[in-house]
Amino acid sequence: MDTSSMRARFSKDRNNVRLLIDVDGAPCANFRLREFENPDGLAMVHRSTLESLERVRRELCAMAGEEVWVIITDAVRTHADLQRLALRYGWTDEGGFVARDSKHLVEYGGIAVDIVAVSAADRAHVPQSTLGAVCRKYFDYVKDNYKDGHVHADNRERAR
Numbered sequence: 001m002d003t004s005s006m007r008a009r010f011s012k013d014r015n016n017v018r019l020l021i022d023v024d025g026a027p028c029a030n031f032r033l034r035e036f037e038n039p040d041g042l043a044m045v046h047r048s049t050l051e052s053l054e055r056v057r058r059e060l061c062a063m064a065g066e067e068v069w070v071i072i073t074d075a076v077r078t079h080a081d082l083q084r085l086a087l088r089y090g091w092t093d094e095g096g097f098v099a100r101d102s103k104h105l106v107e108y109g110g111i112a113v114d115i116v117a118v119s120a121a122d123r124a125h126v127p128q129s130t131l132g133a134v135c136r137k138y139f140d141y142v143k144d145n146y147k148d149g150h151v152h153a154d155n156r157e158r159a160r
């Protein structure tokens, strides 16, 4: 069996587990472990990051008056993942946008996510600056000027 069919065979329900967390006494379970996977299926998320994501989602839904999805485009990375990204996008110290000390790395314990947000009804994107502003209320560090429209958020302080 080749690698790709192995992947197809085993990945269907891999990390297909809802993550339950209390936010202000209310149980929230809007994210699944698989949303935090790297390309090999390794998944890791810090408790504080999950809580911040639920708070961001809740506020975006309240602002819009409708269901808004927070979509995780990238979460935990191994050093090999980082090398692959750097080949494509370059290291920050060489003018690219991949940090050598990325907070996405495994050793930080799942504190970083890259996200976008869309309306559940029509898939319209929440503007990057709006998403960034809401993230700044609930995450320690936010970067929201990437050309592809995603927002980086991490809990480098509260996760210590």
Ligand SMILES: [Zn+2]
Binding pocket: 104, 112, 113, 114, 151, 152, 153
């Ligand atoms: Zn990021």
